Amino acid sequence: MDLRHLLQVLTCVAIMLMWCDARNHFTDKSCTKTIKFKTNETYRKLVECPYYVRKCKKNWFGQRVCTTERRIGLCLKTFTRSAYKLKEMSVCCPGYTETANNNCSRVCDNDKYGFQCQYHCSCPDNASPSCDVNDGRCTCFPGWKGSGCDIVCPSGTFGLNCKEMCTCADNESCNPADGSCITVVQRSKAT
Structure with missing residues:
Protein backbone atom coordinates (compact mmCIF):
# COMPACT_ATOMS: atom_id res chain seq x y z
CA MET A 1 0.00 0.00 0.00
CA ASP A 2 1.52 3.28 -1.07
CA LEU A 3 1.47 6.49 0.99
CA ARG A 4 -1.23 8.12 -1.13
CA HIS A 5 -3.62 5.17 -0.74
CA LEU A 6 -2.95 5.04 3.02
CA LEU A 7 -3.72 8.77 3.27
CA GLN A 8 -7.03 8.22 1.45
CA VAL A 9 -7.99 5.36 3.80
CA LEU A 10 -7.13 7.42 6.90
CA THR A 11 -9.09 10.39 5.53
CA CYS A 12 -12.10 8.15 4.94
CA VAL A 13 -11.92 6.82 8.51
CA ALA A 14 -11.62 10.37 9.89
CA ILE A 15 -14.64 11.48 7.85
CA MET A 16 -16.77 8.63 9.17
CA LEU A 17 -15.75 9.32 12.78
CA MET A 18 -16.58 13.02 12.40
CA TRP A 19 -19.88 12.15 10.71
CA CYS A 20 -20.84 9.80 13.56
CA ASP A 21 -20.14 12.53 16.10
CA ALA A 22 -22.24 14.91 14.02
CA ARG A 23 -25.20 12.51 13.84
CA ASN A 24 -25.11 11.98 17.61
CA HIS A 25 -25.28 15.75 18.05
CA PHE A 26 -28.17 16.19 15.62
CA THR A 27 -30.36 13.40 17.06
CA ASP A 28 -30.76 15.09 20.46
CA LYS A 29 -33.86 17.11 19.53
CA SER A 30 -35.52 18.97 22.37
CA CYS A 31 -38.20 21.62 21.86
CA THR A 32 -40.01 23.96 24.20
CA LYS A 33 -43.76 23.71 24.63
CA THR A 34 -45.98 26.10 26.57
CA ILE A 35 -48.79 24.45 28.49
CA LYS A 36 -51.71 25.96 30.40
CA PHE A 37 -52.58 24.39 33.73
CA LYS A 38 -55.06 25.02 36.53
CA THR A 39 -53.86 25.61 40.04
CA ASN A 40 -55.42 26.63 43.35
CA GLU A 41 -54.03 29.72 45.00
CA THR A 42 -54.58 30.89 48.54
CA TYR A 43 -54.59 34.57 49.40
CA ARG A 44 -55.48 36.71 52.40
CA LYS A 45 -57.76 39.71 52.39
CA LEU A 46 -59.20 42.19 54.90
CA VAL A 47 -62.96 41.73 55.11
CA GLU A 48 -65.77 43.05 57.27
CA CYS A 49 -66.35 40.84 60.26
CA PRO A 50 -69.38 41.25 62.47
CA TYR A 51 -68.89 40.93 66.17
CA TYR A 52 -71.21 41.34 69.10
CA VAL A 53 -70.85 43.36 72.26
CA ARG A 54 -73.02 42.60 75.26
CA LYS A 55 -73.84 45.47 77.56
CA CYS A 56 -75.61 45.11 80.82
CA LYS A 57 -76.98 47.77 83.20
CA LYS A 58 -79.47 48.05 85.96
CA ASN A 59 -82.90 49.45 85.26
CA TRP A 60 -85.11 51.61 87.54
CA PHE A 61 -86.21 48.63 89.53
CA GLY A 62 -82.63 47.40 90.16
CA GLN A 63 -82.90 44.54 87.78
CA ARG A 64 -80.03 43.75 85.50
CA VAL A 65 -80.94 44.20 81.81
CA CYS A 66 -78.53 43.11 79.04
CA THR A 67 -78.51 44.03 75.36
CA THR A 68 -76.37 42.75 72.54
CA GLU A 69 -75.06 45.15 69.95
CA ARG A 70 -73.85 44.07 66.53
CA ARG A 71 -70.76 45.87 65.35
CA ILE A 72 -68.62 45.60 62.22
CA GLY A 73 -64.84 45.35 62.30
CA LEU A 74 -62.07 44.25 59.91
CA CYS A 75 -60.37 40.88 60.02
CA LEU A 76 -57.88 39.00 57.84
CA LYS A 77 -59.45 36.02 56.09
CA THR A 78 -57.85 33.32 53.88
CA PHE A 79 -59.48 32.48 50.54
CA THR A 80 -58.79 29.93 47.80
CA ARG A 81 -59.29 30.59 44.09
CA SER A 82 -58.58 28.70 40.87
CA ALA A 83 -56.08 30.26 38.50
CA TYR A 84 -54.68 29.32 35.10
CA LYS A 85 -50.95 29.64 34.56
CA LEU A 86 -48.59 29.10 31.64
CA LYS A 87 -45.48 26.99 31.98
CA GLU A 88 -42.71 26.21 29.48
CA MET A 89 -41.67 22.57 29.34
CA SER A 90 -38.91 20.83 27.46
CA VAL A 91 -40.40 18.16 25.19
CA CYS A 92 -39.16 16.10 22.27
CA CYS A 93 -39.63 17.65 18.82
CA PRO A 94 -41.94 16.06 16.22
CA GLY A 95 -40.40 12.85 14.88
CA TYR A 96 -38.71 12.11 18.22
CA THR A 97 -39.92 10.39 21.37
CA GLU A 98 -38.72 10.57 24.97
CA THR A 99 -36.70 7.59 26.19
CA ALA A 100 -36.44 6.21 29.73
CA ASN A 101 -33.33 8.32 30.45
CA ASN A 102 -35.12 11.58 29.38
CA ASN A 103 -33.35 11.88 26.02
CA CYS A 104 -35.11 12.32 22.70
CA SER A 105 -34.83 9.41 20.30
CA ARG A 106 -35.66 9.36 16.59
CA VAL A 107 -39.02 7.79 15.78
CA CYS A 108 -38.90 7.82 11.96
CA ASP A 109 -36.78 5.37 9.99
CA ASN A 110 -33.51 6.96 8.81
CA ASP A 111 -34.80 7.55 5.27
CA LYS A 112 -38.08 9.28 6.29
CA TYR A 113 -39.17 12.55 7.86
CA GLY A 114 -42.16 14.76 8.62
CA PHE A 115 -45.52 14.24 10.29
CA GLN A 116 -46.08 10.51 10.75
CA CYS A 117 -42.82 9.97 8.81
CA GLN A 118 -44.70 10.30 5.51
CA TYR A 119 -41.89 11.82 3.39
CA HIS A 120 -38.74 10.17 2.04
CA CYS A 121 -35.31 11.76 2.46
CA SER A 122 -33.51 12.60 -0.78
CA CYS A 123 -29.97 13.31 0.37
CA PRO A 124 -27.06 13.33 -2.13
CA ASP A 125 -23.93 11.16 -1.95
CA ASN A 126 -22.01 13.84 -0.03
CA ALA A 127 -24.48 13.66 2.86
CA SER A 128 -25.83 11.23 5.37
CA PRO A 129 -28.58 9.06 3.87
CA SER A 130 -30.80 10.02 6.80
CA CYS A 131 -32.23 13.52 7.16
CA ASP A 132 -33.71 15.80 9.81
CA VAL A 133 -37.01 14.27 10.94
CA ASN A 134 -38.72 17.67 11.07
CA ASP A 135 -37.96 19.26 7.71
CA GLY A 136 -35.95 16.72 5.67
CA ARG A 137 -32.73 18.76 5.62
CA CYS A 138 -29.66 16.65 4.89
CA THR A 139 -26.55 16.56 7.07
CA CYS A 140 -23.48 17.08 4.91
CA PHE A 141 -20.40 14.94 5.47
Missing part, protein backbone atom coordinates in the same frame (compact mmCIF):
# COMPACT_ATOMS: atom_id res chain seq x y z
CA PRO A 142 -17.34 16.87 6.73
CA GLY A 143 -15.72 18.76 3.84
CA TRP A 144 -19.05 19.65 2.18
CA LYS A 145 -21.66 22.36 2.67
CA GLY A 146 -24.77 23.86 1.07
CA SER A 147 -28.40 22.78 1.02
CA GLY A 148 -27.54 20.05 -1.49
CA CYS A 149 -24.15 19.24 0.13
CA ASP A 150 -22.61 20.03 -3.28
CA ILE A 151 -20.09 22.72 -2.28
CA VAL A 152 -16.57 21.66 -1.24
CA CYS A 153 -15.19 23.64 1.70
CA PRO A 154 -13.38 26.79 0.51
CA SER A 155 -9.60 26.85 0.76
CA GLY A 156 -8.49 27.40 4.35
CA THR A 157 -11.54 25.73 5.94
CA PHE A 158 -12.58 22.15 6.70
CA GLY A 159 -14.94 19.95 8.75
CA LEU A 160 -18.69 19.98 9.35
CA ASN A 161 -20.23 22.86 7.39
CA CYS A 162 -16.65 24.12 6.79
CA LYS A 163 -16.58 25.85 10.19
CA GLU A 164 -13.01 24.88 11.14
CA MET A 165 -9.96 26.87 10.05
CA CYS A 166 -6.89 25.16 8.58
CA THR A 167 -3.56 25.58 10.39
CA CYS A 168 -1.22 24.47 7.61
CA ALA A 169 2.06 26.15 6.59
CA ASP A 170 2.21 28.65 3.71
CA ASN A 171 2.58 26.29 0.75
CA GLU A 172 0.22 23.65 2.08
CA SER A 173 -3.51 23.31 1.69
CA CYS A 174 -5.67 21.25 4.02
CA ASN A 175 -7.95 18.32 3.46
CA PRO A 176 -11.52 19.73 3.46
CA ALA A 177 -12.82 16.76 5.46
CA ASP A 178 -10.35 16.45 8.35
CA GLY A 179 -8.00 19.45 8.07
CA SER A 180 -4.85 17.38 7.56
CA CYS A 181 -2.17 19.32 5.68
CA ILE A 182 -1.43 18.45 2.07
CA THR A 183 1.90 19.56 0.64
CA VAL A 184 1.63 20.79 -2.92
CA VAL A 185 4.81 20.19 -4.85
CA GLN A 186 5.26 22.55 -7.77
CA ARG A 187 7.38 21.38 -10.64
CA SER A 188 9.64 23.88 -12.27
CA LYS A 189 9.69 24.07 -16.04
CA ALA A 190 12.86 22.89 -17.68
CA THR A 191 14.50 25.58 -19.80
